[in-house]
Amino acid sequence: MSEAYLIRGGTVADAVETRTGDLGIADGTIVAVDDLPSGAIEIDASGCIVSTGLVDLNAHLGEPGDEAAETMVSAGEAAVLGGFTTVLAMPDTHPCVDTAAVVEHVQLLGAHALCNIEVAGAITVGNKGENLAPLAELAEAGVRFITDCGSGIQDPLLLRRALEYAKPLGLTIAQPADCEALSRDAHMHEGEWSSRLGLAGAPAEAEEINVMRDISLVRLTGGRLHFQTLSTAGSFAIVSAAAQSGLPISSEVTTHHLRLCDADLAGYDTNLKVTPPLRAAGDARAAMSAVAAGRVDVIVTDHTPHTTDRKERPFDHAATGTVGLETALAAALCSGVPHEVVLRAMSWRPAELLGLGSPEQRSLQVGAPADVVVIDPNETWTVNVAAMATLGTNSAFEGTELTGRVRTTIVGGRLVVDQGKVAA
Amino acid sequence: MxxxxxxxxxxxxxxxxxxxxxxxxxxxxxxxxxxxxxxxxxxxxxxxxxxxxxxxxxxxxxxxxxxxxxxxxxxxxxxxxxxxxxxxxxxxxxxxxxxxxxxxxxxxxxxxxxxxxxxxxxxxxxxxxxxxPTQALLDCFTLQQELGSLQGRHIAIVGDIKHSRVARSDVSAFTRLGATVTLVAPPTLLPPATETWPVTVSHDLDSVLADVDAVYLLRMQKERMRESLVPDLREYTALYGLTGARAARLGPNIPILHPGPMNRGVEIAADVPDLDQVVVVDxxxxxxxxxxxxxxxxxxxxxxxxxxxxxxxxxxxxxxxxxxxxxxxxxxxx
CATH class of the missing domain: 3.40.50.1370 (Aspartate/ornithine carbamoyltransferase)
Structure with a gap:
């Protein structure tokens, strides 16, 4: 049900401008305050930032196949509590999203989520890295991003074919950069800390080699490529240089790679075991300055929920990944970059890459769709995964004090988070 | 504690x-x-x-x-x-x-x-x-029995450092008791970032053995061949094994330690363990x-x-x- 709302007294920040003022919402769109029907519900946003809803380009949502770790309902609640109005669901589900039938199934499941769910497809059948999935069929079903997740496509010939074939379909090839031959059996970043902790490490070069390879193949084919979850100082430098030369590439970084590093693994906390691994402190600093300078396009959650049993194992046997939908915004906001930079990387730019509209089209002007988030940038809170909406129990930020919290989320004109809680 | x-x-x-x-x-x-x-x-x-x-x-x-x-x-x-x-x-x-x-x-x-x-x-x-850690403690105790004190002593740790919990514990214990430590191994069997360890690194066993107060040999596991970390055991022994000739050049007063079990003929020549200076039983x-x-x-x-x-x-x-x-x-x- 779509009500009318008057968001009062906030700092309205969109890609076009930052202004202090009120925002009217009725019938799923932004309306002039004067045109609001009587009885519009007032939302006090004083001291808060009012922005377009956040868009996550990288989240694993459990369904179908891993409902013990997450469902569309729990993930949707987690997403809107974290300020996300659209989430791109990764295709490494069971079954894998490699046919139109599975795309439609996930779209149906996604209808139960409080946020909009976009569906990413697999590049290859079964995410196996062997044969191309029916990419035209996937595109026809509404897929815009295709990815094999994990380590990405290893075979350069197969990646070339995918880039060529996907190009006229308007599909973006998304993939992590990871040369498996160099990172196989690794459980963390290779360096001083892997040496000290006695864990096998993957060198930064395992990522950078594939970054360079993929850039070469983009140059060869002209296909669009989005680098997922970049993590090393070298990767950020190489990708931004290539993007400046005009190649059709974009990139993302996770909030945990911005905020955490390999030294944090000293206590063998398996919640900090992620893919790619937490890198050296210098890599995290490079990630932060890449975000600040706009050299990396998007901040993602790489939300990867697990049940406790998969993490309560020896470090080298524990599952990788962390939940992130409910912590990403705060982790990014309190990392010292201006909030406009965070919003660009978490809302305006990912929406544009996903084809949801240009930053101008999505700005909070009269007639724009009412995907809106109200953020209190000063609320300090402590991460407690047990109290979160996600069913996943693995947060890399567990016990961390963060500043910045979502007060209100409106998806398509519907109030889904009110006073920081899921609206009844 | x-x-x-x-x-x-x-x-x-x-x-x-x-x-x-x-x-x-x-x-x-x-x-x-x-x-x-x-x-x-x-x-x-x-x-x-x-x-x-x-x-x-x-x-x-x-x-x-x-x-x-x-x-x-x-x-x-x-x-x-x-x-x-x-x-x-x-x-x-x-x-x-x-x-x-x-x-x-x-x-x-x-x-x-x-x-x-x-x-x-x-x-x-x-x-x-x-x-x-208890291996490092017993190694320190044994070295104290042999050398009196570790202060100012030079100890070579030889072999597969990369995969060795003994080496990691011993380096920490030996150096904190005042010894200097040289790690001797092929680059493929060294852990990353050894420059952050309180040690020096060498790939030349003979030059290191000319100036040590004790030698610590590590067990060389055969599966390291399969991982291409060393080409073969014969070459490993030639470069990094304590052969009879090296033991003879070392002289009888330099204690030789090993965490056991020994691979006779690989990191240590078959008859070297029988020398008096080998303190494995201690x-x-x-x-x-x-x-x-x-x-x-x-x-x-x-x-x-x-x-x-x-x-x-x-x-x-x-x-x-x-x-x-x-x-x-x-x-x-x-």
Whole structure:
């Protein structure tokens, strides 16, 4: 049900401008305050930032196949509590999203989520890295991003074919950069800390080699490529240089790679075991300055929920990944970059890459769709995964004090988070 | 001090204190009736996810000589791969009312994880490539017997450093006791970022051997060939093995240590272990005394705040006290 709302007294920040003022919402769109029907519900946003809803380009949502770790309902609640109005669901589900039938199934499941769910497809059948999935069929079903997740496509010939074939379909090839031959059996970043902790490490070069390879193949084919979850100082430098030369590439970084590093693994906390691994402190600093300078396009959650049993194992046997939908915004906001930079990387730019509209089209002007988030940038809170909406129990930020919290989320004109809680 | 997880987590005072009290325990171990009631009524469990008869036996003998009851929890190594949760194992042990758990695990860090779910003291008997603190303590004790002190001494550690928990613990212990350490290995068997370790690195064994006070050889595992870390064992032995010729050039006064079991003919020539300067048997003997000292520090009066000076008195009293009937080791499968 779509009500009318008057968001009062906030700092309205969109890609076009930052202004202090009120925002009217009725019938799923932004309306002039004067045109609001009587009885519009007032939302006090004083001291808060009012922005377009956040868009996550990288989240694993459990369904179908891993409902013990997450469902569309729990993930949707987690997403809107974290300020996300659209989430791109990764295709490494069971079954894998490699046919139109599975795309439609996930779209149906996604209808139960409080946020909009976009569906990413697999590049290859079964995410196996062997044969191309029916990419035209996937595109026809509404897929815009295709990815094999994990380590990405290893075979350069197969990646070339995918880039060529996907190009006229308007599909973006998304993939992590990871040369498996160099990172196989690794459980963390290779360096001083892997040496000290006695864990096998993957060198930064395992990522950078594939970054360079993929850039070469983009140059060869002209296909669009989005680098997922970049993590090393070298990767950020190489990708931004290539993007400046005009190649059709974009990139993302996770909030945990911005905020955490390999030294944090000293206590063998398996919640900090992620893919790619937490890198050296210098890599995290490079990630932060890449975000600040706009050299990396998007901040993602790489939300990867697990049940406790998969993490309560020896470090080298524990599952990788962390939940992130409910912590990403705060982790990014309190990392010292201006909030406009965070919003660009978490809302305006990912929406544009996903084809949801240009930053101008999505700005909070009269007639724009009412995907809106109200953020209190000063609320300090402590991460407690047990109290979160996600069913996943693995947060890399567990016990961390963060500043910045979502007060209100409106998806398509519907109030889904009110006073920081899921609206009844 | 509740747990013994790594050498790094010991203060230098604690490290020196452990070495200082070890001779009292060596003395107990050398008695005809080598048993004192220091830990009577307490239960020590050995939890070994990896086979290691000598380390498990050493801890068991140490515990028995202090009159603790001992319990061997043998965990099939495959159970880890079957997805057994570490917490389930910890909670099983906790439910049995164990006072100390001696854990050996193929995964680096497993003892740290166990401390999260256990109230008992945890003693690391070797975790993955990471740490083996009682091995380092017995190595230090043995070197002190041989050299008097480690201060200013030069020790070469030779072999597969990368995969060695012994090397990681020994480097920390030796250097904190004032020794300088040179690691000798092919680059493929060195851990990353050795420039952050308090050591020098060499790939030339002969030049290092010309200027050492002790040589520590590590076990060379055959599976390293399959990983292309070294081309073959013959070449490894030629470059990094303690051959008879190298042992002869070393002279008879330089002690040679090895954590065992030795691969005769690989890291050490077949007849070199029979030289007098090879102190492997002393290492094993000292292992029991050092582990008695560790158990006593964690569980005995060493943990109740008594000054360490009271130790001889405690031991003397202990020697006069009646000794309980032998507690037989129980085998428990987890």
């Amino acid at each position: 509740k747990h013994l997880l790594s050498i790094d987590e010991l203060t230098t005072d604690e490290l020196q204190e452990l070495l200082r009290i070890t001779p009292s325990f060596a003395e107990v171990a050398s008695r005809r009736i080598a048993k004192v009631p220091a830990l009577r009524g307490l239960t020590v469990a050995t939890l070994f996810y990896e086979d290691s008869t000598r380390t498990r036996l050493s801890f068991e003998v140490a515990a028995k000589r202090l009159s603790a009851d001992t319990l061997n929890v043998s965990v099939a190594s495959s159970s880890v791969n079957k997805g057994e949760s570490l917490r389930d194992t910890a909670e099983t042990i906790e439910a049995m009312g164990i006072d100390a758990v001696v854990v050996r695990h193929a995964s680096s860090g497993a003892p740290w994880q166990l401390t999260k779910w256990l109230d008992a003291s945890v003693i690391n008997a070797g975790d993955g490539w990471h740490q083996h 290492q094993v003997r000292n292992g029991v005394a050092v582990r008695m000292a560790v158990l006593f520090m964690l569980l005995g009066s060493g943990n109740s705040g008594l000054p360490a000076d009271s130790l001889p008195a405690a031991m003397a009293q202990a020697s006069q006290a009646p000794v309980s009937a032998d507690a037989e080791s129980e085998e428990v499968s987890a």
